[in-house]
Amino acid sequence: xxxxxxxxxxxxxYRQVRTAIITSQMKPGERLAIEQLKxxxxxxxxxxxxxxxxxxxxxxxxxxxxxxxxxxxxxxxELTDMLDLRAILEVAAVELAAANISxxxxxxxxxxxxxxxxxxxxxxxxxxxxxxxxHFLVAWASRNQELARQVGHLHDRLARFMIMLHSGQEMxxxxxxxxxxxxxxxxxxxxxxxxxxxxxSKDAIxxxxxxxxxxxWHLNPERTGNKN
Numbered sequence: 001x002x003x004x005x006x007x008x009x010x011x012x013x014y015r016q017v018r019t020a021i022i023t024s025q026m027k028p029g030e031r032l033a034i035e036q037l038k039x040x041x042x043x044x045x046x047x048x049x050x051x052x053x054x055x056x057x058x059x060x061x062x063x064x065x066x067x068x069x070x071x072x073x074x075x076x077x078e079l080t081d082m083l084d085l086r087a088i089l090e091v092a093a094v095e096l097a098a099a100n101i102s103x104x105x106x107x108x109x110x111x112x113x114x115x116x117x118x119x120x121x122x123x124x125x126x127x128x129x130x131x132x133x134x135h136f137l138v139a140w141a142s143r144n145q146e147l148a149r150q151v152g153h154l155h156d157r158l159a160r161f162m163i164m165l166h167s168g169q170e171m172x173x174x175x176x177x178x179x180x181x182x183x184x185x186x187x188x189x190x191x192x193x194x195x196x197x198x199x200x201s202k203d204a205i206x207x208x209x210x211x212x213x214x215x216x217w218h219l220n221p222e223r224t225g226n227k228n
Contacts, residue, residue, distance in 0.1 A: 013051035021060050022160040028073040058156035083202045094194045096142035098187040105141045128163045164208040
C-alpha cells in the first residue's frame with residue numbers, strides 16, 4: 001500500500017474511533033478489539049495500531065502492555081483537576097495573546113468562529129472540534145508554543161466532556177466578544193471574557209454529570225499512576 005494511502009487509512013480509523021469515544025458510543029474501560037477493527041476497516045494491523053497510538057497520546061485510550069487498548073477512565077477528581085488546569089493555562093495564554101496577537105491570527109480566529117453551527121447532533125461534534133481549534137489558536141498567539149501545545153493536549157483529553165455542553169450558540173457569542181477584546185488588545189477584558197466562558201463550561205459539564213451519570217463516577221481514584 002502506498003504511504004499516502006496508509007496515512008489516509010490510519011487517519012480514517014483515528015477519526016472514527018475518536019468520534020466513538022467522544023460521543024460515548026465507546027464507554028470508559030471498554031477494550032478495543034484489534035481483530036474487529038481489522039475486519040471493519042479491511043486493513044492490516046499496522047494502521048490500526050498507529051491510529052490507537054495517536055489516541056493514546058491524546059489520553060483518550062489507555063494502552064496496557066500484553067493486554068490491549070482501553071477507553072480511558074477518568075475520575076471526578078481527575079476531571080475537576082483538568083478543568084481547573086485548563087483555566088490556569090488559558091487565562092495565562094489569553095493575557096499574552098492580547099498583547100501579542102497579529103492581524104492574521106485574528107483573521108484565523110474569525111474564520112473558526114464563523115464555522116459554528118448547532119442544528120444537529122453532528123454539529124455538537126463539529127463545535128467540539130472548532131472550540132478546540134479556537135482555544136489552541138488563542139494560546140498559539142501567546143507566542144509560547146509549549147503553552148499552546150499543552151492547551152491543545154488538554155482539550156483533546158477533555159473532548160468527550162466538552163461535547164456534553166450542547167451550548168454552541170452561547171459559547172460562540174462569548175468567542176465573538178473575546179475576538180473583539182483581542183482586536184483592541186484589551187488584556188483585562190479578554191481575561192474577564194475567557195474566565196466567564198471557562199466557569200460556564202465547568203459548571204455545565206459537572207451539572208450534566210451529576211444529573212445523568214452520577215452513579216457511574218467515582219469521587220476519587222483508588223489507584224496510582226495511569227492504571228486503568
